[in-house]
Amino acid sequence: MTSTTVEVRGVQKRFGRTNALAGPSFDAAPGITGLLGPNGAGKTTLLRLLATVLAPDAGRLRLLGRDPSDTGDRLEIRRRLGYMPQEPGFHRNFTAFEFVDYVAILKEMTDRRARHDEVRRVLELVDLGDVMHRRIKTLSGGMRRRVALAQSLLAGPELLVLDEPTAGLDPELRLRFRELLSELAQRRTVVLSTHQTEDVAALCQKVVVMDKGVTVFDGTPRELIELARGRVWLADDRAGDARLSWRTGEGRHRHIGVAPAGAELVEPTLEDSYLLLLGKLPAGERAA
Amino acid sequence: MSWHAETALLEAYVESTLERAAAFSIEAHLIGCASCREQIAVIADRERLARVWSDVQERVDTPRRGFVETTLTYLGAPDHVARLLAATPSLTLSWLAGVAVSLAFAVAAAHAGGDGLVLFLALAPLLPLAGVAAAFGPGVDPTYEIGLASSMRSFELLLIRATAVLLSTTAVSALAATALPQLGWRTAAWLVPALGLTLVSLALATYVPPLRAFGAVALCWIAAVLLLAAAADDGFAAFRVPAQVGFVLGAFVGAFVVARRREMFETERGA
Numbered sequence: 001m002t003s004t005t006v007e008v009r010g011v012q013k014r015f016g017r018t019n020a021l022a023g024p025s026f027d028a029a030p031g032i033t034g035l036l037g038p039n040g041a042g043k044t045t046l047l048r049l050l051a052t053v054l055a056p057d058a059g060r061l062r063l064l065g066r067d068p069s070d071t072g073d074r075l076e077i078r079r080r081l082g083y084m085p086q087e088p089g090f091h092r093n094f095t096a097f098e099f100v101d102y103v104a105i106l107k108e109m110t111d112r113r114a115r116h117d118e119v120r121r122v123l124e125l126v127d128l129g130d131v132m133h134r135r136i137k138t139l140s141g142g143m144r145r146r147v148a149l150a151q152s153l154l155a156g157p158e159l160l161v162l163d164e165p166t167a168g169l170d171p172e173l174r175l176r177f178r179e180l181l182s183e184l185a186q187r188r189t190v191v192l193s194t195h196q197t198e199d200v201a202a203l204c205q206k207v208v209v210m211d212k213g214v215t216v217f218d219g220t221p222r223e224l225i226e227l228a229r230g231r232v233w234l235a236d237d238r239a240g241d242a243r244l245s246w247r248t249g250e251g252r253h254r255h256i257g258v259a260p261a262g263a264e265l266v267e268p269t270l271e272d273s274y275l276l277l278l279g280k281l282p283a284g285e286r287a288a
Numbered sequence: 289m290s291w292h293a294e295t296a297l298l299e300a301y302v303e304s305t306l307e308r309a310a311a312f313s314i315e316a317h318l319i320g321c322a323s324c325r326e327q328i329a330v331i332a333d334r335e336r337l338a339r340v341w342s343d344v345q346e347r348v349d350t351p352r353r354g355f356v357e358t359t360l361t362y363l364g365a366p367d368h369v370a371r372l373l374a375a376t377p378s379l380t381l382s383w384l385a386g387v388a389v390s391l392a393f394a395v396a397a398a399h400a401g402g403d404g405l406v407l408f409l410a411l412a413p414l415l416p417l418a419g420v421a422a423a424f425g426p427g428v429d430p431t432y433e434i435g436l437a438s439s440m441r442s443f444e445l446l447l448i449r450a451t452a453v454l455l456s457t458t459a460v461s462a463l464a465a466t467a468l469p470q471l472g473w474r475t476a477a478w479l480v481p482a483l484g485l486t487l488v489s490l491a492l493a494t495y496v497p498p499l500r501a502f503g504a505v506a507l508c509w510i511a512a513v514l515l516l517a518a519a520a521d522d523g524f525a526a527f528r529v530p531a532q533v534g535f536v537l538g539a540f541v542g543a544f545v546v547a548r549r550r551e552m553f554e555t556e557r558g559a
Contacts, residue, residue: 048556051437055555071551075439083437089430091375095351102375103431105368106438106445112367116350117342133351151434161437 004029005159005189006050011059013045020045022213023059032185034200035193036274037210043193044086044163046210050191051083051161064159079108082157086164086193088148092137096128096147099136103151122150126180142173149177153184160184162192166199178203197271207270209277216277221270228268228276232256235263244275293317298328355381369448376449377428378419379456387415387457391464398468405474406523410513412461412478414506417485419453421502426556428499436556443550446490454486477527484535485509487542494549 006028013021021042026033035043048054049061052068064080066073090099100119109115123132126146136144145165152160165181166174181190182203194200200207201221209217209224217224233255238245244256255263256272293301293314300306301314318325353361353370356379360370373379394411397404422428424446429435436442458479465475485505492501516525525531 048433051433053433053436053556071554074554075441078437078439081437083434085433088434089432091430093354094375097351098371102371103434103438105371106431106435106440108439110366110368113342113346115368116346120345120349133349 005064006033006191007060007062008046008050009060011046011049011056011061013042013049013054013057019213021049021056024208024210024213024215026208026215026218028189028191028206030185030187030189031205032181032190032192032203033206033208034204035191035208035210036195036197036200037193038195038278040212041210042213043210047161047163047191047193048085050159051081051085052077053083077159079155080158082152082154082160084148084152084160084162084165086167088144088151090136090144090147093135095133095135096123096139096143096150097132099147100151100154104154107154109155118154122153123147125153126150127176142169145169149180156188158188160188160190160192162190164193164195166194166196174199197269197274201270209274211278224273224277225268225270226273228256228273230265231276232266232268232272233259233263234266235260292321292327293324295327295331298324299331302328302332372445372448373452375429375431376423376452378422378453379449383419383422384456384460387419387460388464390415391461395464395467403523405468405470406513406517408465408468409474409478409524409527410510412465413482413485413509415461416454416457416482417489417502417506417509419457420450420486420489421499423449423453425493425498433556436554441554443553446553450486450490454483458482474524474527477524477532480532480535480539481509481527484538484542487539487546489542491542491545491549494545494552 004027006026008027009025010023011021011025012019012023024042024046035046037043045054049056049068050063052063052074055069061068063077066077068074068077091102094102097119100123101115104115104119109118120129120132123129126149128143128146128150131139131143136147139147145168149162149165152162162181166177169177178199181192184190185203185205192199192203204221207217207219207221207224208215217227234248234252235255236252237260238247238253245253248254253260254266256275259265297306297310297314301311304311306314318328354374357367357370357374360373361367365373377383390411391408394404394408397407424432424442426432435445461478461482462476465478468475489502489505492505495501496504513526516531517523519525522528
């Protein structure tokens with residue numbers, strides 16, 4: 001039996017007139033849970049709630065068995081939490097070592113020797129051991145994302161909240177990140193957001209699809225793929241009334257929805273199902 | 289390698305009981321002998337090895353501190369506090385240089401006569417206010433969000449930084465005040481307003497986003513100096529005893545509100 005680390009029930013959050021979260025609900029247990037959704041779906045706001053940076057206006061949230069609205073509980077959650085924001089800020093004149101050391105201090109590691117050992121450990125874990133003494137402003141974008149990931153790994157958190165950890169990474173580095181995240185998730189709960197359906201298919205035990213501030217799917221990647229079974233076709237020509245149809249690299253047209261004449265039914269992908277869920281097709285053709 | 293070290297010799301080496309010449313000899317041998325290295329790896333105390341390696345890394349691989357951290361450590365600040373302060377935007381050399389230049393202009397204006405001294409007195413409380421505003425919060429601290437999600441209380445970080453900024457800015461302002469043309473009570477008349485305005489701003493920052501709070505208080509201060517001067521036909525009206533008493537009261541009320549509402553600093557409420 002897996003224990004629930006994250007419990008989200010109907011949480012709501014408004015910023016002025018914008019309703020960022022309109023009551024999404026899901027659970028996350030040890031392993032990787034991926035939040036998938038278009039821009040503005042509320043993924044980042046939800047992750048900021050999970051990181052205890054924001055407080056919800058309404059709804060129920062429990063992290064690591066505790067209530068983040070309670071001062072004592074929130075402190076205990078933060079002691080067991082690692083967070084990588086979507087656009088992590090850096091003190092650019094710091095070196096990678098100094099920056100992670102600074103965050104380690106914010107995590108109450110005041111013993112200098114033990115803290116420095118931990119800083120070296122996490123920087124080596126993300127393959128930055130050789131450049132740890134370079135100033136952050138001289139590092140590439142990919143290296144900076146690894147610095148951001150390194151700080152989130154300080155003190156071995158039980159819950160890792162990562163906002164778009166693979167955004168802007170080249171394919172090789174993205175694979176390295178996937179490898180690292182899958183290793184980390186063997187012992188902890190990782191909740192990450194992404195735009196990349198390939199990341200979800202490759203990494204996640206569970207996927208939560210969000211749209212317009214609510215959960216529109218909550219299940220395994222396999223279950224998500226099954227939603228599009230029987231609805232994805234390959235044909236030689238583009239269907240005139242197709243709402244979603246594109247020419248593949250092999251010169252044929254991939255259709256999602258009603259089969260065009262002479263079309264061949266094919267295996268759906270996670271991306272096909274994702275597009276179905278987001279309502280890109282007429283209501284009568286949408287997945288239940 | 290034609291010979292191998294005896295186990296007893298390796299054990300003595302591990303326990304650091306060999307005389308120096310023999311230890312150096314074993315050390316030289318170990319560099320070239322994989323078999324003896326394997327043997328010593330079995331008998332070595334791994335915890336002790338880890339400690340020694342940590343010592344070596346600490347000495348060789350720890351970066352030198354920057355100017356601000358070195359100065360703070362020299363003044364007695366613990367190393368972790370020095371690092372927290374080194375990351376404060378308004379404790380950088382460029383910020384303090386900006387403060388010094390602003391004050392230099394104000395001192396020059398005071399020497400030019402007219403309302404120059406009032407300009408200095410009006411400016412001096414704004415500098416610590418701006419410094420505290422730039423020390424912590426969304427929009428000014430690049431690691432604000434990571435800091436919020438960390439276990440150190442944001443209020444504690446705010447207090448550490450605000451105190452350091454107040455002390456440093458006050459020191460620079462006090463130094464500048466000694467260069468004013470008349471060294472009377474007026475040269476120190478900015479001190480209480482500085483404290484009062486800063487504490488009222490922090491209190492207001494528990495209700496509205498910090499930058500908005502500091503901006504509003506700064507504008508109110510400038511308006512108050514101008515309006516009181518016009519109403520009393522006295523440029524120094526905002527610095528005389530009744531106003532000073534008001535700032536003392538403001539400081540107490542501000543401190544009380546900040547203490548009561550300190551939890552408001554622990555989550556974000558907008559930039």
